[in-house]
Amino acid sequence: MTTAHAPERPVGALLRQWREQRRLSQLDLSLQAAISTRHLSFVETGRSAPSREMVLHLADNLDLPLRDRNQLLLAAGYAPVYSEAPLNSPRMAAVRAAVRQVLAGHEPFPAVAVDRRWNLVDANKSLSLLLAGVAPGLLAAPANVLRISLHPDGVAPRIVNLGEWRAHLLARLRRQIAITADEALSDLHNELAAYPCAQPEPEVDPNGAADVVIPLRLRHGDTELAFFGTVTTFGTPTDITVAELAIESFFPADQATARALRDLTA
Missing domain, CATH: 3.30.450.180 (Beta-Lactamase)
Structure with a gap:
């Protein structure tokens, strides 16, 4: 079971925030992820809705922690894929x-x-x-x-x-x-x-x-x-x-x- 909650910010804004946190330009990330800069720009501005696979692909290239990958998925309208069980659970x-x-x-x-x-x-x-x-x-x-x-x-x-x-x-x-x-x-x-x-x-x-x-x-x-x-x-x-x-x-x-x-x- 996961404790992630739907974030208030859209997925594009979160992706841009993480890209800037990693000090990557749109060109840097698009080359690293093997996607077009145009498509990445459309995702970040909300003009294009990324697929579930694209969200996970970009999260992987941004080397995000698992809990933040779940937050991106939720922001994009998808169910989280990583569980979060309490350490004291059976x-x-x-x-x-x-x-x-x-x-x-x-x-x-x-x-x-x-x-x-x-x-x-x-x-x-x-x-x-x-x-x-x-x-x-x-x-x-x-x-x-x-x-x-x-x-x-x-x-x-x-x-x-x-x-x-x-x-x-x-x-x-x-x-x-x-x-x-x-x-x-x-x-x-x-x-x-x-x-x-x-x-x-x-x-x-x-x-x-x-x-x-x-x-x-x-x-x-x-x-x-x-x-x-x-x-x-x-x-x-x-x-x-x-x-x-x-x-x-x-x-x-x-x-x-x-x-x-x-x-x-x-």
């Missing part, structure tokens, strides 16, 4: 089990599952190592992992390279906003950017080429732990909830961290 049992298996398999290193707005969905036991000292209010549902990371009452006071890690997280969030145009994520970015940080924040490559080598350096008692992270998503999902799930896994960036984590969780 039909999502296999998905929950798969997420739990990935998280448990990553022990003794921390891993979390988050939704499209970075709210915590699930985590393995080792996450408690990262959450030591976090204010209980930040952990109340829906707990947001970015807020937990950068809030002054969260993990931030224990992050040795807070300026570098904060710049990395905010740059990731800006890229996500550029892809999704999600106003709630924009509000979250503004909130996080307003948190205090006494360290300089370096410029981050907008293409994210160096993201994988940016470590998280964390004080844990008298020990400094170092991690690098990877993100796992489900391949070719047809359900919106599944498409928006992500698993963030932290790996030890050095042998000392690996040994410390094994000792702490033994």
